[in-house]
Amino acid sequence: MKGNGYWLAIASALGVYLAPVSYSWIGGIVGLGGLIFIRSANRPLLFVSCVLFITCSTSVSFKSPNPPDLHSSSTQLSGIVKGNPTFAKEYTSFIFEDHQTKQKWNAFLFSPLDHRSVQIGSKCSLSGKVERHPFSRNPGEFNYETFMLLKGIRGTIIVDVSQLHCQGGSWYKELFSKRKEALDNLDQNLSPLTSSWVSALVFGEDRDLPDETIDLFQRWGLSHLLAISGLHVGLCIALFSYLTLRFSLLTKRKLIICLLFLLPIYIIFAGGAPSVIRAVCMAEAAMLLSLLKQKWPMTDIISYLFCSILILKPSLVHQLGFQFSFIVTFGILVSKKWISLSVHPIDSLLRISLLCQLVVLPLQLQSFYFFNPLSLLANLLFVPLMSIFVLPVCFIILVGVYILPSSLLNQLDTVFQKSLELCFLPLRGMDKFAVEWVIGQMSFVSILLFVFAFVWMMKRWELGKKRKSFLWGVVLSFILIAEASVPFLFSPGRVTMLDIGQGDCFIIEWPNRNHVMMIDAAGVLEGGEDETFTRIIQPYLHERGITKVNTLLLTHADQDHIGAAEEVITRFSVDTLITSSFFRGDLQIIEEKWKKVSSGDRFVIEETVFDVLYPIKESEDKNDNSLVISFKLGGLVWMFTGDVGKNGEENISSLSYELDADVLKVAHHGSDTSTGEQWLDAVTPRVALISAGLNNRYGHPHEQVMNRLNQQDVQIIRTDQKGAVIYQFSGETGTFYSHLP
Numbered sequence: 001m002k003g004n005g006y007w008l009a010i011a012s013a014l015g016v017y018l019a020p021v022s023y024s025w026i027g028g029i030v031g032l033g034g035l036i037f038i039r040s041a042n043r044p045l046l047f048v049s050c051v052l053f054i055t056c057s058t059s060v061s062f063k064s065p066n067p068p069d070l071h072s073s074s075t076q077l078s079g080i081v082k083g084n085p086t087f088a089k090e091y092t093s094f095i096f097e098d099h100q101t102k103q104k105w106n107a108f109l110f111s112p113l114d115h116r117s118v119q120i121g122s123k124c125s126l127s128g129k130v131e132r133h134p135f136s137r138n139p140g141e142f143n144y145e146t147f148m149l150l151k152g153i154r155g156t157i158i159v160d161v162s163q164l165h166c167q168g169g170s171w172y173k174e175l176f177s178k179r180k181e182a183l184d185n186l187d188q189n190l191s192p193l194t195s196s197w198v199s200a201l202v203f204g205e206d207r208d209l210p211d212e213t214i215d216l217f218q219r220w221g222l223s224h225l226l227a228i229s230g231l232h233v234g235l236c237i238a239l240f241s242y243l244t245l246r247f248s249l250l251t252k253r254k255l256i257i258c259l260l261f262l263l264p265i266y267i268i269f270a271g272g273a274p275s276v277i278r279a280v281c282m283a284e285a286a287m288l289l290s291l292l293k294q295k296w297p298m299t300d301i302i303s304y305l306f307c308s309i310l311i312l313k314p315s316l317v318h319q320l321g322f323q324f325s326f327i328v329t330f331g332i333l334v335s336k337k338w339i340s341l342s343v344h345p346i347d348s349l350l351r352i353s354l355l356c357q358l359v360v361l362p363l364q365l366q367s368f369y370f371f372n373p374l375s376l377l378a379n380l381l382f383v384p385l386m387s388i389f390v391l392p393v394c395f396i397i398l399v400g401v402y403i404l405p406s407s408l409l410n411q412l413d414t415v416f417q418k419s420l421e422l423c424f425l426p427l428r429g430m431d432k433f434a435v436e437w438v439i440g441q442m443s444f445v446s447i448l449l450f451v452f453a454f455v456w457m458m459k460r461w462e463l464g465k466k467r468k469s470f471l472w473g474v475v476l477s478f479i480l481i482a483e484a485s486v487p488f489l490f491s492p493g494r495v496t497m498l499d500i501g502q503g504d505c506f507i508i509e510w511p512n513r514n515h516v517m518m519i520d521a522a523g524v525l526e527g528g529e530d531e532t533f534t535r536i537i538q539p540y541l542h543e544r545g546i547t548k549v550n551t552l553l554l555t556h557a558d559q560d561h562i563g564a565a566e567e568v569i570t571r572f573s574v575d576t577l578i579t580s581s582f583f584r585g586d587l588q589i590i591e592e593k594w595k596k597v598s599s600g601d602r603f604v605i606e607e608t609v610f611d612v613l614y615p616i617k618e619s620e621d622k623n624d625n626s627l628v629i630s631f632k633l634g635g636l637v638w639m640f641t642g643d644v645g646k647n648g649e650e651n652i653s654s655l656s657y658e659l660d661a662d663v664l665k666v667a668h669h670g671s672d673t674s675t676g677e678q679w680l681d682a683v684t685p686r687v688a689l690i691s692a693g694l695n696n697r698y699g700h701p702h703e704q705v706m707n708r709l710n711q712q713d714v715q716i717i718r719t720d721q722k723g724a725v726i727y728q729f730s731g732e733t734g735t736f737y738s739h740l741p
Contacts, residue, residue: 005304008048008303008304009303009306009330010049012052014053015056016317019059073130079096080121080122081097081122081166084268085119090112091108091109092113093109104151104154105154109161109164116177127159129158138539139739150315151315151318183199185401189401189409194397197390204227204272221364221375221379222375224328225382225386227273228275229273230282235392239395274321278325281305299333335462337462339352350380353380356379362450366447369441372435372436372437373435381426393419437484438484438545438546446479446482487512487513492511492734497689497724497726498719501693502522502560502698503669504522505521506518515551520553521564521567523560532563532564533564538571548572550574551605552568552569552574556580556583556584557625561642561643562585562587569589570588574593578597581596581618582615613629614648616651627640627642634734635732639661641664641667643674644674646675649674649675649676650676652679662685664714670702670705676708686715688714690717690719701718721740723739726738
């Protein structure tokens with residue numbers, strides 16, 4: 001099997017990917033079985049590959065787990081601490097394994113603890129409240145619960161600090177303690193910015209990096225530079241080897257033996273990142289083979305390592321860092337001959353950057369729904385910059401913290417900060433002209449076609465057949481263009497009520513994406529950072545492949561209706577903003593795009609007529625300045641009401657409008673200040689949509705409103721119960737369904 005180990009890795013990876021698909025193992029048997037008979041010379045290899053595929057595709061470890069059914073609201077457990085605890089200024093958390101059930105839990109305390117009070121391997125008894133992990137309530141939203149369940153962590157226990165008792169620890173707990181002490185030392189002796197960079201690039205602790213920097217790097221496909229990877233491991237090996245050999249401290253053989261013992265320690269100091277585990281294990285395997293005077297292809301080493309990790313720690317395969325690290329490294333190793341054809345270091349770097357971007361593109365689109373075509377240029381500029389300057393200087397600063405006087409260390413700190421600012425000026429300048437190609441989630445067929453075209457493009461290029469390679473590159477581009485174009489050619493219409501929490505956000509898509517309209521764009525009501533746009537609204541739009549919101553209608557100026565409006569206007573190129581004439585809000589949009597309407601007005605979008613029913617006159621109460629509109633779409637008449645109160649409802653009812661509607665967006669999240677009996681008698685809805693936050697402090701929707709709706713046999717659909725609610729239609733017929741069961 002020597003030289004063909006990649007078949008085992010490919011079979012295993014395909015099995016993991018298809019594990020959630022029922023009976024996918026049958027296809028594996030047919031496909032690989034056919035290859036066994038066709039390629040008789042490799043029958044043992046293909047047979048093992050077939051066994052690995054079936055094992056991975058049927059293993060419970062790789063299937064999407066069901067949410068846990070937590071019967072008890074509190075629990076008392078005894079067990080052991082798994083993994084390195086997290087000590088923050090406001091909280092402490094650690095992974096805890098129960099002795100009796102062997103189930104793992106995320107233990108969380110709303111108070112900081114000393115890092116020696118809870119350590120890896122500590123035996124603890126605790127009690128606290130059991131909670132589910134936060135889960136996705138909208139399409140496109142990151143599902144933290146699935147992420148944690150795939151890591152084998154059943155739920156969260158909010159621990160009572162007075163009921164936590166721990167003692168002892170593992171034999172290597174001191175290594176984690178030293179790591180924590182080193183991080184604390186950085187915080188005490190360096191500026192916050194410098195400390196955050198050294199912590200991220202040397203210790204893998206990136207929590208303190210500025211959000212603006214993380215977002216910037218993510219938009220430009222540079223996130224891998226903020227994570228510890230083979231580059232860091234290679235630099236450590238090179239630095240240690242140079243010093244020991246230069247000063248004749250060790251022979252080459254003793255150096256290798258020494259590295260074999262030291263590198264696993266760096267895994268601990270680097271936070272146990274999957275990319276570090278991969279890089280260290282590959283380096284260890286290569287050095288061990290050199291000691292034994294054996295030669296194995298690096299593709300075999302990484303393939304066997306991949307299969308070994310699947311067996312020993314299957315939860316790692318679900319981590320994006322693990323997936324990116326292995327795919328990129330495997331791609332570089334397989335393309336080694338092609339990379340060696342470069343005639344200049346810049347040409348070599350350009351080839352590697354192109355390869356890395358293309359090889360992870362399907363995975364990137366599956367996770368983030370977009371990529372930046374210009375990230376190739378950004379990688380060309382910043383990979384050398386980070387490798388030659390930023391990373392080595394971070395190691396120098398770390399050493400300087402322990403050996404330099406404070407005055408000299410402060411000067412080094414200041415120079416580093418100014419250097420970072422200068423280094424990132426070009427990237428920030430480029431960011432003003434960033435081009436995000438939003439494609440949405442790729443289908444499985446498109447992924448297979450993309451991989452096939454990519455492999456053939458690389459093979460033709462490696463053989464010097466540049467014309468044919470170019471044609472396969474055109475095919476690659478066509479696959480992406482076709483995937484992005486499908487919604488504009490064959491998609492039904494949709495009306496989506498996002499579960500935004502305590503607020504409103506509706507997105508209307510006309511068939512074939514002819515027009516996209518958003519009604520309200522909520523932000524958080526008070527306190528904390530507003531992540532509504534980045535966590536819910538933007539991921540949903542990107543998952544749908546939407547890059548432009550043609551019309552944004554804001555019913556009134558409350559934060560829970562307009563909190564994310566500025567970001568929507570900026571990031572999604574809004575053509576038209578519609579508000580009432582009495583809208584009390586200041587938004588950054590040119591006057592020509594701002595259309596103000598009031599009672600009696602009418603506007604048309606894609607032959608859909610919108611009637612403005614309210615407001616009639618300005619009110620002191622912002623809620624009674626809410627826009628109330630009615631329109632027919634997908635065979636149903638819709639009534640959107642903002643937060644209008646009973647007085648406004650009575651005023652509308654007194655007018656000579658035809659108010660019958662099939663679907664009523666219940667005003668003010670189901671507050672008893674709205675949705676009176678007179679209003680329901682006038683509207684006679686069949687379906688009531690209520691956008692209210694889960695366990696919100698206002699008690700919305702109020703019992704009185706629910707009773708009035710039930711008395712009229714109205715079907716009630718609530719975001720706090722069903723998550724996002726979608727009405728998908730074609731022509732005059734459609735169906736309601738929800739994101740949650």
